[in-house]
Amino acid sequence: MNQPGMLPRASLLIFLLFLRSNGLAQSPQDRFINVNGLRLHFLDWGTETKPPLILLHGIGRVAHTFDHLAAHFSKDYHVIAVDMRGHGDSGWSADGAYLVEDYVKDIEKIVRQEGAVFGEYPDYEPGHYTFLADYLPYSTGDGMEHRNSTVMTEPASIASNRRRLLDTVAHEFFHGWNVERIRPRSIEPFDFERANMSSELWLAEGFTQYYGKLIVQRAGLADPRATAEALTEFVESATVAPGRAVRSAEEMSRMAPFMDGGITVDRTNWPNSVTSYYSLGGAIALALDLALRGRSGSEITLDDFMRAMWRVHGKPGGSREGYVDRPYTTDDAQARLAEVSGDAAFAKDFFDRYVRGREVADYARLLQRAGFSVKKRDGGRAWWGDVRLDARGDGARVGAVVPANSPAYAAGIDQDDTLTQIAGERVTSADAVNTVLSRHRPGERVTIAYIDRTGATRTASVVLAENPHVDVTAVESAGGSLASAQRAFRDRWLRSQQ
Numbered sequence: 001m002n003q004p005g006m007l008p009r010a011s012l013l014i015f016l017l018f019l020r021s022n023g024l025a026q027s028p029q030d031r032f033i034n035v036n037g038l039r040l041h042f043l044d045w046g047t048e049t050k051p052p053l054i055l056l057h058g059i060g061r062v063a064h065t066f067d068h069l070a071a072h073f074s075k076d077y078h079v080i081a082v083d084m085r086g087h088g089d090s091g092w093s094a095d096g097a098y099l100v101e102d103y104v105k106d107i108e109k110i111v112r113q114e115g116a117v118f119g120e121y122p123d124y125e126p127g128h129y130t131f132l133a134d135y136l137p138y139s140t141g142d143g144m145e146h147r148n149s150t151v152m153t154e155p156a157s158i159a160s161n162r163r164r165l166l167d168t169v170a171h172e173f174f175h176g177w178n179v180e181r182i183r184p185r186s187i188e189p190f191d192f193e194r195a196n197m198s199s200e201l202w203l204a205e206g207f208t209q210y211y212g213k214l215i216v217q218r219a220g221l222a223d224p225r226a227t228a229e230a231l232t233e234f235v236e237s238a239t240v241a242p243g244r245a246v247r248s249a250e251e252m253s254r255m256a257p258f259m260d261g262g263i264t265v266d267r268t269n270w271p272n273s274v275t276s277y278y279s280l281g282g283a284i285a286l287a288l289d290l291a292l293r294g295r296s297g298s299e300i301t302l303d304d305f306m307r308a309m310w311r312v313h314g315k316p317g318g319s320r321e322g323y324v325d326r327p328y329t330t331d332d333a334q335a336r337l338a339e340v341s342g343d344a345a346f347a348k349d350f351f352d353r354y355v356r357g358r359e360v361a362d363y364a365r366l367l368q369r370a371g372f373s374v375k376k377r378d379g380g381r382a383w384w385g386d387v388r389l390d391a392r393g394d395g396a397r398v399g400a401v402v403p404a405n406s407p408a409y410a411a412g413i414d415q416d417d418t419l420t421q422i423a424g425e426r427v428t429s430a431d432a433v434n435t436v437l438s439r440h441r442p443g444e445r446v447t448i449a450y451i452d453r454t455g456a457t458r459t460a461s462v463v464l465a466e467n468p469h470v471d472v473t474a475v476e477s478a479g480g481s482l483a484s485a486q487r488a489f490r491d492r493w494l495r496s497q498q
């Protein structure tokens, strides 16, 4: 679909950029069409036999915005530039429904909910904050925070990917406090010649990741099902991903210079030793928020912790523009938690276990307070590991590192081995392996025949396990009933804070 350098046959280009219209070499035809009861105006640059190219403008713009571009493209395309409803010569929606304008209203809800977390907005140096959104079919997905703006790019449209795009909006705007002003000492100041290795990205990125999802829910822009999916991702990164047993959250943070944009020449074992500090940090934020709420009757929350970080480390700013005078360390963050919770022992215990250590919080117990259950996704089904298998004529080849927490790994299966038989049945694909496994139960032992990475023919005995993957679901959507205490806890956590 979105091959670089090629325009799809009917391109939908949403420009939120400000383009200038210059003198014209060629004039379009003014035309009108009735759509859903609205009379829409568009500029037809001809010619009908050429592939269509539809230009949709952004906020405050009109079809003529594209005049200088359209003239150029009309050599190869049938260019149509539309006045969107309520713009130019097109009619106005009777109920005030406009795609881009509605999207801006969504962003405003996010901005207000995040303002409510911190109680105030930063002093943006230009006096305002700017969202630059380039949603174009040929772009690469990314969001980048700056002190007073963000640039968000996605090869996706607002119409079909609204929630996902808003997740990025919420994440990046939160960085205006957390990272741009509440800054880890390890990245202050930036060193553009050497990597700034940081032990605090679980907080800088991970807590931002958590709030991105939470805020979209609080703003009423995500349904509980989407929030449950986000919770599942956090819980899985802390409980199922094998890297958690190898590195702490601080150690994961220090992997950033090697992984965030870095490319290795050699193979690594990182799938077994590293978990993203985004999702792992999000899982830590989730555990801390629920733990604080649980021990205080929802009176003290992670919002209080973020406000404390803001008050001490972010708000004072810096004597030099773009720098902060009081960047934080992990010990500082622990001290803020001790102040907010009024319990230094609780803060030390939490940091020792989940930030400096490799322990896993009891998510089932924590989430149960809010009426969410953590259940095995495929409980009772036999599992030999999340092993990537590529179909080959002579068998199924192991195409990636085998997870260290899997029965396959325990049996000695490794990358580049080629499976030929399981339990006496010939297999040449992942589907065939799954079909055989579906006839077995956890705890059963099966024999695997394979050609190992050196070319030797081998057999191994695998003790099948239960699939460890979990789903977080709202108890009422799983047929249960939500107790009033659970409803109250959940409401105070997920509802609008305004």
Ligand SMILES: [Zn+2]
Residues within 6 Å of the ligand: 145, 171, 175, 205, 208
């Ligand atoms: Zn980020």
